[in-house]
Amino acid sequence: MIVTRQKSFEDILKQVDKGPAFLIGCSECATLCHTGGEEEIIQMKMNLEQKKIIVTGWIVLDPACHLQNNKRLLKTHHDELLQAKKIIVFACGNGIQTVRELAQDADVITGTETLFLGEIKHTNEFEKRCIQCGECVVDNYSGLCPVSRCPKSMLNGPCGGAKNGCCEVDEELECIWDLVYKQLKSKGRLAQLKTIQKPKDWQKATQTRRIVNHDRSQQP
Amino acid sequence: MTARSNLEQILNDGRFAVTAEIGPPKGADPQKIQNKAILLRGYADAFNVTDNQTAVVRMSSFAGCCLLHQMNMEPILQMTCRDKNRIALQSEILGASALDIRNVLCLTGDHQSFGNHPCAKGVYDIDSIQLIQIIKQMRDDGLFQNGEVIPAGKPIMFIGAAANPYSEPYELTIDRLEKKILAGADFIQTQSVFNVDHFLGWMDDVRSRGLDKKTHILAGVTPLKSKKMTERMKYHVPGVDVPDEIEQRMNNASDEKKEGYDIALDTMKQLKVVKGVHGVHITALFWEEITPVLVKESGLHPR
Ligand code: SF4
Ligand code: SF4
Numbered sequence: 218m219i220v221t222r223q224k225s226f227e228d229i230l231k232q233v234d235k236g237p238a239f240l241i242g243c244s245e246c247a248t249l250c251h252t253g254g255e256e257e258i259i260q261m262k263m264n265l266e267q268k269k270i271i272v273t274g275w276i277v278l279d280p281a282c283h284l285q286n287n288k289r290l291l292k293t294h295h296d297e298l299l300q301a302k303k304i305i306v307f308a309c310g311n312g313i314q315t316v317r318e319l320a321q322d323a324d325v326i327t328g329t330e331t332l333f334l335g336e337i338k339h340t341n342e343f344e345k346r347c348i349q350c351g352e353c354v355v356d357n358y359s360g361l362c363p364v365s366r367c368p369k370s371m372l373n374g375p376c377g378g379a380k381n382g383c384c385e386v387d388e389e390l391e392c393i394w395d396l397v398y399k400q401l402k403s404k405g406r407l408a409q410l411k412t413i414q415k416p417k418d419w420q421k422a423t424q425t426r427r428i429v430n431h432d433r434s435q436q437p
Numbered sequence: 438m439t440a441r442s443n444l445e446q447i448l449n450d451g452r453f454a455v456t457a458e459i460g461p462p463k464g465a466d467p468q469k470i471q472n473k474a475i476l477l478r479g480y481a482d483a484f485n486v487t488d489n490q491t492a493v494v495r496m497s498s499f500a501g502c503c504l505l506h507q508m509n510m511e512p513i514l515q516m517t518c519r520d521k522n523r524i525a526l527q528s529e530i531l532g533a534s535a536l537d538i539r540n541v542l543c544l545t546g547d548h549q550s551f552g553n554h555p556c557a558k559g560v561y562d563i564d565s566i567q568l569i570q571i572i573k574q575m576r577d578d579g580l581f582q583n584g585e586v587i588p589a590g591k592p593i594m595f596i597g598a599a600a601n602p603y604s605e606p607y608e609l610t611i612d613r614l615e616k617k618i619l620a621g622a623d624f625i626q627t628q629s630v631f632n633v634d635h636f637l638g639w640m641d642d643v644r645s646r647g648l649d650k651k652t653h654i655l656a657g658v659t660p661l662k663s664k665k666m667t668e669r670m671k672y673h674v675p676g677v678d679v680p681d682e683i684e685q686r687m688n689n690a691s692d693e694k695k696e697g698y699d700i701a702l703d704t705m706k707q708l709k710v711v712k713g714v715h716g717v718h719i720t721a722l723f724w725e726e727i728t729p730v731l732v733k734e735s736g737l738h739p740r
Contacts, residue, residue, distance in 0.1 A: 369545055373566040374613040376545055377604035378675030385675035386548045398606045413570060413616055416523060416563045
């Protein structure tokens with residue numbers, strides 16, 4: 218899931234200026250993160266109205282990153298959108314930009330910070346799991362990802378700074394290498410770590426900006 | 438094979454080596470590092486110039502190495518993967534070799550969040566083991582990391598790496614040392630030894646796998662200057678093991694400096710006779726002037 222955090226209300230207010238505003242949420246990740254679900258959008262509407270900002274309408278897109286779907290869903294809000302000078306989007310950085318493609322004169326502004334791709338550990342607790350490197354290597358590490366979960370992206374073993382299994386950079390988090398070690402040890406596969414892992418091909422992460430699945434795009 | 442550097446020559450001859458660390462200044466004044474160098478000249482075989490240690494901006498290791506070289510002192514270039522990608526790192530190796538800097542220590546680097554620019558973007562394109570491998574391939578096969586031939590002169594380099602006997606999980610410390618050797622580490626400088634017993638056990642494990650024969654291990658020594666420094670090393674520097682007993686000795690000492698010095702001298706004497714240890718690496722943090730005394734009194738002078 219894409220994990221987001223709501224910007225502070227002060228920051229949002231600054232961008233909203235005098236309004237009027239239309240609010241957009243997302244039914245997927247932002248709903249699960251409680252940053253852009255129906256509940257949060259209605260709360261935001263009330264907060265803005267308290268500050269005398271007119272809210273022309275709102276919608277929770279399903280999901281905000283789906284361009285064609287958005288076109289269809291936003292049609293019914295055509296007039297409300299036209300009246301708004303600011304469209305505030307509570308979704309991930311992708312959702313914001315997809316909405317942006319459909320906006321006309323109004324400014325599209327973001328109500329969230331997009332943080333990482335991660336797991337819902339408990340309700341309201343999220344942890345980074347992937348930085349989309351484009352060349353998944355978790356099989357080498359018992360299904361765990363040092364690329365995203367080690368602050369130094371160490372591929373050939375721990376940095377040596379961990380203490381009691383916690384990362385030297387953030388004591389609240391485990392050293393991912395400690396987990397890798399324990400996992401592989403319990404499976405009797407520690408020897409697997411002796412292979413020197415070659416430098417990653419970062420091109421796969423940084424240069425892959427578009428994919429088209431030709432065979433599937435033909436299907437209904 | 439002829440040695441690539443004085444340090445390599447000494448180690449190849451089976452003589453006990455001494456290296457010492459010189460921290461470059463937080464500024465552009467060359468005098469600062471030259472003064473430290475004058476103090477240490479003749480007391481070590483080669484001198485590590487740190488690379489923005491603890492992620493605090495200082496004069497570059499490369500520039501520091503050049504300044505030492507001008508003074509006829511042999512430098513060890515330190516390179517971290519934190520600030521440079523594989524393009525910059527390879528380029529630096531070529532430049533270093535061209536300027537007669539012939540020792541390099543490959544490190545992953547302290548995380549930028551510990552330093553004075555915590556908002557910086559860390560690079561970590563490759564890790565230290567990959568860096569060792571890349572430099573070895575440049576040197577021995579004349580190939581860049583991408584497999585292309587180096588057309589205008591292979592670099593000449595004596596390649597070093599760090600090892601930390603105190604890191605966890607313990608089992609991986611030996612595995613990682615082995616990987617560094619496999620990758621191409623000609624010499625190893627260890628984390629500073631305060632817990633000698635633990636280090637001796639680690640060396641037993643190193644020897645039992647024959648690793649001491651495949652590389653030259655230089656054991657780290659850091660004289661403790663004060664109670665404050667002892668406390669910092671014990672509780673705040675990741676990967677350092679200061680035993681309670683040493684902390685107590687420092688706490689009870691009437692002359693902290695003298696106690697710290699005595700501990701270091703004692704440690705040096707013990708390390709000198711450990712089988713498989715081919716030298717010591719002295720890191721006297723903000724206390725460079727103690728290094729000559731330490732080297733003399735442990736019987737390692739003249740160099
Ligand atoms: S290896 Fe790459 S793709 Fe796989 S989980 Fe880690 S960052 Fe994501
Ligand atoms: S302590 Fe572990 S997770 Fe943290 S930087 Fe070091 S190797 Fe990576």
